Amino acid sequence: MKICVIGLGKIGLPLAAQYASKGFPVIGCDINQEVVDSVNSGISHVTEEPGLDEKVKDAVKKGLLSATTDTVSAVKESNVIVIIVPLVVDPKGNIDYSIVDSVTKVVAEGLQKGSLVVYETTLPVGGTRNRMAPILEKSNLKSGEDFYLVFSPERVSSGVMFEYLEDIPKIVGGVNEKSTKQGLEFYERVLDSKVVSVSSSEAAESTKLFGMVYRDINIAVANEFAKFCNAKGFDVNEIISASNTNPHSHILLPGIGVGGHCAPVYPYFLIKNAADAGVDMVLSKASREINDGMPDFAVGLVEKELGSLKGRNILVLGLAYRGNVKETFLSPSLSIIKHLDDRGANVYVHDPLFSDDEIRRFGAESAGMGNLPSIDAVILVTNHKEYGSMDLKELREKGVQIFVDGRNVFSKNEFKESGIIYRGIGT
Ligand SMILES: NC(=O)c1ccc[n+]([C@@H]2O[C@H](COP(=O)([O-])OP(=O)(O)OC[C@H]3O[C@@H](n4cnc5c(N)ncnc54)[C@H](O)[C@@H]3O)[C@@H](O)[C@H]2O)c1
Structure with missing residues (x-):
């Protein structure tokens, strides 16, 4: 098995290092020449990630990890392709697919029969099947038949990558059963965590988005409790920890705001998916407003x-x-x-x-x-x-x-x- 990881950022580089640590040859692809040069010299350009420096150094020394800007050649040589580039979105969730689309076009150019393509970049529900598969099929290979296509949400966080990769079950959902099976087998070989299949790529995409929306709503309710406590002179931390002694209560902590590429953004994917399906996600929208x-x-x-x-x-x-x-x-x-x-x-x-x-x-x-x-x-x-x-x-x-x-x-x-x-x- 030879693995190609596309996007050597805060998430992609630790993934590449993790796969190499299991003894598999990994080619990392990035458009940034400095990133590629640094990885090839055994140095992680991602800081503040415990364990990453040593893993990159070790994998490069053993000849298991290399990097390139030539993604087409790397895809040609690999039988597993993991895509973990950013999906750029504005604060209201309008998606700019240009990076993930262009990466997908490049993958199609190098795609070989029998390969497994995995999207770990968070996508809206249906993104793998309806948007990515048609681009990949420009290779004249049919998804689910000539190559396998899977969505597997990345539910880790930068700064605790290796801890989470070990602990958090990996969810895998393919565009058909054969794809899911290939995805399961891949992750079982490269991760120590449990690997769990769901019935479709849509179910896997929804898994990530449901998790993000749940978190956002939970923080929003904690923020409302906090405002109440500020008004009354109570201590919200005391009350939340007392409440959480009930096994049905899992209130998160309030805070001054929710930032980053994930939590404040991905709820909008689901809000839009739901609106397209005729469902008004009132609670999710209100939570975004409260947290913002x-x-x-x-x-x-x-x-x-x-x-x-x-x-x-x-x-x-x-x-x-x-x-x-x-x-x-x-x-x-x-x-x-x-x-x-x-x-x-x-x-x-x-x-x-x-x-x-x-x-x-x-x-x-x-x-x-x-x-x-x-x-x-x-x-x-x-x-x-x-x-x-x-x-x-x-x-x-x-x-x-x-x-x-x-x-x-x-x-x-x-x-x-x-x-x-x-x-x-x-x-
Ligand atoms: N950061 C997190 O905590 C986190 C958590 C869960 C999931 N994710 C998912 O991971 C994705 C990537 O996040 P990240 O934090 O690693 O981003 P990042 O910005 O740290 O890294 C992205 C990398 O992709 C490279 N890249 C951009 N365009 C490319 C192209 N056309 N070809 C090859 N490489 C290209 C960039 O040069 C960069 O090195 C997110 O969009 C999200 O879907 C991130």
């Missing part, structure tokens, strides 16, 4: 204490949408910067993963923790590990009156002696 409204809610907490924010110096902690990951796509920070800007505040941003220039590109002034100007309020957006050990005395000396903890990193008690008003999301 959290940055404004957090800025409102500051406003409640300080009054007008015009001319106030506000420090935003974290530009990334998730702790310890350098990614800003739909990050709540961007929305917060805009809300603060609209209210006339002077916005300073600190993020240990971004350079001053990178931060300035988002329209805020960069603030190193050591060279902060006088600051009226702090809004913590990202739970980067260093924020857990902040010097509250230093913040007070900088003039901070209120600290909004968007990720509930601290407790009210920790601020008791600080002279700073503490507001968590629901605490």
Whole structure:
């Protein structure tokens, strides 16, 4: 078995390294020459992924992993092709298929009889059969007969890839039974996790989207509980953990917003699929609105204490949408910067993963923790590990009156002696 992985990003490179670690030869394909050169020299260009550096180095040294920009040749030489390139979408879920379509055209050029093609890139329901199969069949090979075609949702997260690859069952659904069987056999050979088949590629696509929508709705209800707790002076964390002692209750934690390429975006795929099927997904749409409204809610907490924010110096902690990951796509920070800007505040941003220039590109002034100007309020957006050990005395000396903890990193008690008003999301 020779495997071709197309898209050597945060997800694709760990997948390629995982397959090679099972002793199979893997060719990684990417359009970025720097990525290809780096992988070929045994160096992972993806940082903050525990275990990846060693796995890439080891696989390249053993001759099991190589990379190329020549995807057609790589596909020709392989009998399993895994596609894990991005599907670009705007914040309202309008899909730009150009990358996945062009990759699929290239795969069709090199596709061999008997090969297995797997889409791991998240697709709307029906995307594999109705959009990808016709492009692949331009090869004059018939899907499900001459080659096998499967959708297998990638349900991992960057930063915990190898942990999740081991623990989370892998779902496989093909365009027909023969395809599903080939998919099952492939994943059983390359993963340690359980591999579970579902009845069709549509069921596999829906599995991913149902999971994302469920999560978004669950976070939205936690955010509503948090608003209620803020209004009443209750502690939402205390109440949610007490509620979750009931085995029927699985409430997630509230927060200042949902960002990244997945959670705030994929619900729109299903909302659109459902609308096409005559189903109005009212709850999913409302959840998107609630979660997208959290940055404004957090800025409102500051406003409640300080009054007008015009001319106030506000420090935003974290530009990334998730702790310890350098990614800003739909990050709540961007929305917060805009809300603060609209209210006339002077916005300073600190993020240990971004350079001053990178931060300035988002329209805020960069603030190193050591060279902060006088600051009226702090809004913590990202739970980067260093924020857990902040010097509250230093913040007070900088003039901070209120600290909004968007990720509930601290407790009210920790601020008791600080002279700073503490507001968590629901605490
Ligand atoms: N990031 C996550 O946590 C996550 C979680 C679950 C699923 N996913 C899925 O994985 C997909 C990829 O995510 P990622 O985080 O790895 O993205 P990424 O941006 O880190 O990497 C994508 C890679 O694809 C390459 N690429 C782009 N166009 C290409 C082309 N035409 N041919 C070959 N390579 C090309 C890019 O150069 C880049 O190296 C997402 O769209 C999503 O469907 C991601």
